[in-house]
Amino acid sequence: MAPEARGILPSADFQRLLDALHIRGYRIAGPTVRDGAVVWETIGQVSDLPISWRDHQEPGRYRLEQTGSAEIFGIVHGPQSLKPFTFAPREPLLQIKRTQGGFAAQPKLPQPEKVAVIGARACDLAGLAIQDRIFLNSSYQDPYYAVRREGLFIIAVNCTRALPTCFCASMDTGPRAKHGFDLALTEVDDRLVVEAGSEAGSDLLSALSLPPVPHNVIDEAAARVDACAQSQVRRLDHSRLPQALYDAHEHPRWDDVAARCLACTNCTMVCPTCFCHTVEETPDLTGQRTEHARLWDSCFTQEHGYIHGKNVRPTIKDRYRMWMTHKLASWVDQFGTSGCVGCGRCITWCPVGIDLTEELSALLMPCEQQSMTSRQ
């Protein structure tokens, strides 16, 4: 990479980056602590960021703690990926009003908005790239997604600490942000290595006129990201996918996981790539206007597989199998990529701590061996 594509910014001067974004008309969204978790909120000051906080994630467990350090990006991630920025949890599609002898439908596209997101992780970028493929490069382009996507400026953070639930290294999606960002930051003690990944990012970087990064800091930053990859304890073996999972359709492990799964939909809500949605129609009280909106749906709901008088996936076993087979197998056939980016959110936010890496390894074992090692 050309030397001018990088600069070093002391953490104490981080406000300069926020100011530069504000000058360019961006609303800045960053991680903030709320109700014991980290969520994206509009921020103005460095102090809005969760400085000195760290997250602890395990299957079915999410805890935040304060370390007393000056670390800005100590929290790896919260339940939200980048998904809500582009694929809104509820998106009004049409405003329809009654007219003389009929109705008139008006598209209700979101207002174009320049949003700079600070703190996206490599897994989030990978998730966004997959959603781009779905909503922008399929047979039909989604104009609502396109408007939201257009205004996004992404400041990624390279991970230097892996959570026990992370497995991006095995999915080749992280922990280093390789593409899909405007700027990427690596926090090295009290400094940030700032790297541009797009023209808009380069412009911002030159405007900051940061000093060049000393070689030893470049090496140190790279070493910390590498160490983060090394330290990941979970991995997902996708080498035999999609076929191996198609072949496991009748595996007894599905019964085992179905007995634990609550079909609560959490895994699909926190997943950066899940795209199922339903459409709701909300007429107003006068009956003269109605809003046609889409909202996130989940393959774990009763209604997802419903066709008049029949449900093609009546059991939780059917639905868990649908979710996992889609995510890890049929997704590959549909979009040329796995639907999993290794962020581990579905493991953390599962109330009963179901771990899809563990489920997959069990499912890829021959049935006889599996029954010997299965839990209880």
Place this chain on the structure above:
Amino acid sequence: MINPYLIHPATIVEKIQEAEDIHTYRLQLNEEATRRTFRFTAGQFNMVYLFGVGEVAISIVSDPDEPERLDHTIRAVGRVTSAIGRLRAGDTVGIRGPFGQGWPLEDARGRDIVIATGGLGCAPVVGAIEYIFRRRREYGAVKIIHGVKTPRDLLYQERFEAWRRQPDTEVLLASDRPDGTWRHHVGVVTELFERVPVNAARTLVLMCGPEIMMRLGVPILMKRGIPATAVYVSLERHMECGIGLCGHCQMGPYFLCKDGPVMRYDRVEPWLGRTGV
């Protein structure tokens, strides 16, 4: 960018009763520009919308060469279709479409056609049958095979009679629970698959009905020499968007709203027998 979610108003020009709770709605798009440019193929579907209620996927059964007339046969069974069932000629619905892949009727020219259906909801093939008979000379022998549980379930009786009178056409009916008046085959429809005279090399099969009929019936036809690649099935799943984005209509690697609803049998064969797919 085209907005694939935009709903276009259409007027019910005529409402034709097919059975107690089944009507064919003849629709005409209200906006002239949309009406002029609307083109579809037999077997494609529209999302039909009712103000304040919602949308439902319904196949277009009228002739694609008259694209300004859009017939949809709808059984009042769900939330949206029951509300549509209360509409009258002159009322307005909405249309978004056409979506999906239809029957390969262009490629079927010159071939013998077996149309096999079962149960109540065979609207998707009605359009194909009418299409073929309007161009009768372009196709070879036609066999229409239809199975019902009880004779009472036999809808479109007059249509079957009219089709029977077409040249080089045979209509074979089966009922597993017949009454005293039933003069056709007694048993399940797939038994007719064993008996229907076919010239396997020339035949193309169009099938619509319960998946179990496809799963048990197609192997019988294959044993008689008809390759799986000459069998097309119309499949059904929950559909909300029609454009492959809402995720509901998946069957294995396919989104039936855009890869289907008509699929070549060999492509879906691995998924048909699986539970929960």
